[in-house]
Amino acid sequence: MAALGWLTPRRRSATARSVLAGEAAAEAARKTSAADDDSALLTGTSEEAPEEPAFPVAGDDRAAAFFDLDNTVMQGAAIFHFGRGLYKRKFFERRELTRFAWQQAWFRLAGVEDPEHMQDARDSALSIVKGHRVSELMSIGEEIYDEYMADRIWPGTRALAQAHLDAGQKVWLVTAAPVETATIIARRLGLTGALGTVAESVDGVYTGRLVGEPLHGPAKAEAVRALAAAEGLDLDRCAAYSDSHNDIPLLSLVGHPYAINPDAKLRKYARARDWRLRDYRTGRKAAKVGIPAAAGVGALAGGTAAAVALHRRRR
Numbered sequence: 001m002a003a004l005g006w007l008t009p010r011r012r013s014a015t016a017r018s019v020l021a022g023e024a025a026a027e028a029a030r031k032t033s034a035a036d037d038d039s040a041l042l043t044g045t046s047e048e049a050p051e052e053p054a055f056p057v058a059g060d061d062r063a064a065a066f067f068d069l070d071n072t073v074m075q076g077a078a079i080f081h082f083g084r085g086l087y088k089r090k091f092f093e094r095r096e097l098t099r100f101a102w103q104q105a106w107f108r109l110a111g112v113e114d115p116e117h118m119q120d121a122r123d124s125a126l127s128i129v130k131g132h133r134v135s136e137l138m139s140i141g142e143e144i145y146d147e148y149m150a151d152r153i154w155p156g157t158r159a160l161a162q163a164h165l166d167a168g169q170k171v172w173l174v175t176a177a178p179v180e181t182a183t184i185i186a187r188r189l190g191l192t193g194a195l196g197t198v199a200e201s202v203d204g205v206y207t208g209r210l211v212g213e214p215l216h217g218p219a220k221a222e223a224v225r226a227l228a229a230a231e232g233l234d235l236d237r238c239a240a241y242s243d244s245h246n247d248i249p250l251l252s253l254v255g256h257p258y259a260i261n262p263d264a265k266l267r268k269y270a271r272a273r274d275w276r277l278r279d280y281r282t283g284r285k286a287a288k289v290g291i292p293a294a295a296g297v298g299a300l301a302g303g304t305a306a307a308v309a310l311h312r313r314r315r
Helices: 002-006 016-035 037-042 078-088 094-110 115-129 134-152 155-166 179-188 218-231 245-251 264-272 298-314
Strands: 064-068 170-178 193-197 199-202 205-210 239-242 256-260 276-278
Touching (some): 064 155, 064 218, 064 245, 078 134, 078 170, 078 179, 115 205, 134 205, 155 170, 155 276, 170 179, 179 193, 193 218, 218 245, 239 245, 245 256, 245 264, 256 264, 264 276
Parallel strands (some): 064 170, 239 256, 256 276
Antiparallel strands (some): 199 205
């Protein structure tokens, strides 16, 4: 039960590592955004976003919008899809993919982030990329986006982001995923940039360590706070979107918080405070568990079946 206390962001203050992670994410995001100014011409995509009743979005250059990534903008967790792509390219063995797949299955079933699973995935990713060049992983990340992520973008959330862009506002992803992966996704969607977990690199080579801690919970709020200060934004005029109660610190930081595909805790919290809600899921997530075909081994299938049974008993 101790983990439940960790999952209560209202009771968990930002640590020095959270602040460091947030400031590192904000600095990386601003550098990337400045380098990619030309990509602003690509705000449209080849697919038409469905028409969405617009939230009140004023043309205000001191306002911006911040979107969580996993299960808010994209179905599933970006780091797990990235792991699938690295496995395909023989960065690691089948047993590692099995673990990635099981964690993805849990994420899809439960609809919330399990701290131990997410930490395990991050540790695995750091060990896998250690010694590789940042430029190499960025290039591979572009391919992985096309293979595993492009068709998992929620059209409704994409339309909300576009409404902010059309109003002349900047739109940032804010995610625990690696900043390089998040930046690729933001660029492909025509967004301004991304705040993500910063992995340490020396001379363009990953060391296998993080700067601060993963951009999760309070660290996300610290990243947005730092970025807002650097960009001259008024947080009371900004909007934030997330599916997870872990992001309550972020949502509470802005004047216009929105719960998108919310988990049970966030739905309850948002309703009590009259926050706007949107749910773009069309059915029970347990009916559509995304498991990589390459990981369809007996142990994984058995574990997934057990998780489904457990999930059903808890309903």
